Amino acid sequence: MPASASAGQHEMPGTHGDAxxxxxxxxxxxxFRFAPAVSSLPPGQAASFRFQIQGADGKPVTAFEPDxxxxxxxxxxxxDLTGxxxxxxxxxxxxxxTAPVTPLQPGTYRAYTSFTTEDGAGKAxxxxxxxxxxxxxxxxxxxxPAGSTTTEVDGYTLTLSGGHPMATMEGELTVTVSKDGQPVTDLQPYLDTYAHLTAFHEGDLAFAHLHPKGTVNGDHGGPALSFAAMLPRSGNWRLFLQFQTAGVLHTAEVTVPVG
Structure with a gap:
């Protein structure tokens, strides 16, 4: 925690360190290799998806660092960027x-593992x-869905600003949260931040994680959330923004075109 941070206030992850x-x-x-136990899952029913992260020797990795x-x-x-x-x-x-997966519709999916471990030299x-x-x-x-600067979920309206993103160029994306026309200021920390934002590229399903900026100070997040946005290629990206209010997790979706 920075010496200047007030009580109950701390930096959001992603403002420093390696993601x-x-x-x-x-x-x-x-x-390292992502090694699923199976290559398919049953349709329409909950399932347990098991996998390992294996090292160069083929042995499973058992030590990981929190992210x-x-x-x-x-x-x-x-x-099709659903599910x-x-x-x-x-x-x-x-x-x-073991990942508890909720029922899935038929189709082809991509599974992603995001983690930090250490190599043989102890480097993260x-x-x-x-x-x-x-x-x-x-x-x-x-x-x-076509690109948009607004989306709604569970009665909340999310408005995106920050200009037209360009591939491989670092920028800032701001998401403003409102409800019934009023700014929302009671976002709760989720994963030690006020919102978690991931993106997937239409076509090849490339993954990107947009890193939050700012500080966390109790259940007082919003209405504006800022992210360091660097999307690696042009085309449509489907963004999934997760945020929490009153103990309930909400997941908003929106398409952002990148030039």
């Missing part, structure tokens, strides 16, 4: 992670690794 890097389109990087309070962030998204899930799996002593290695998963059945895919 997991990678676009999730590879299952292996830096000597936004969790040792592992696991994501699922369907090829988003963000799960925090449990780690067994043998290095097997932050990674995002991904693998394709299928769900049997006929997929009723949907077109990706």
């Amino acid at each position: 997991p890097s990678g676009d999730g389109l590879a299952a292996s990087a830096s000597g 936004q309070t969790k040792l592992m962030h696991f994501y699922l998204i369907r090829s 988003f899930q963000h799960i925090h799996p449990e780690l067994a002593t043998d290095g097997t992670w 290695v932050p990674l995002v690794l991904g693998e394709q998963i299928t769900v049997a059945g006929t997929a009723a895919t949907r077109p990706v």
Whole structure:
């Protein structure tokens, strides 16, 4: 905590340090491999998705470092950018992670693991690794919604500002939260920040995590949330913004075109 931070106030994660890097389109990087136990999941029913992170020797990794309070962030998204899930799996002593997945519709999905571990020299290695998963059945895919600067969820309106994002260029995205026309100022910390924002690229399903800026000070977040935005390629990105009020987690979705 910075010496200047007031009581109950601290920096949001992502304002310093190394966040997991990678676009999730590879299952292996830096000597580590995402190794799912299965390549498919059943349609329409809850399931336990098990996997390991394996080192260059093929042995499961058992030591991880926290990122936004969790040792592992696991994501699922369907090829049409629907069916988003963000799960925090449990780690067994043998290095097997178990993610409780809610029922999925048929289709082709990509699973992502976002984590930080150490290499043989003790250096932190932050990674995002991904693998394709299928769900049997006929997929009723949907077109990706057009780009917008507003979206709604559970009675909340989210408004995006920050100009037109350009690929590979660092920028700032601001999301303003309101309800019934009034600014929302009672956002609660979720994963040690006031909002968690992930993005997926239409077509290849590349993954990006937009890092929050600012400080956390109790249940007083909002109405404006700022993120360091660097999306690595042009095209449509589907953003999923998760925030919490009164103990309830909300997930808003919006499409952002990147030039």
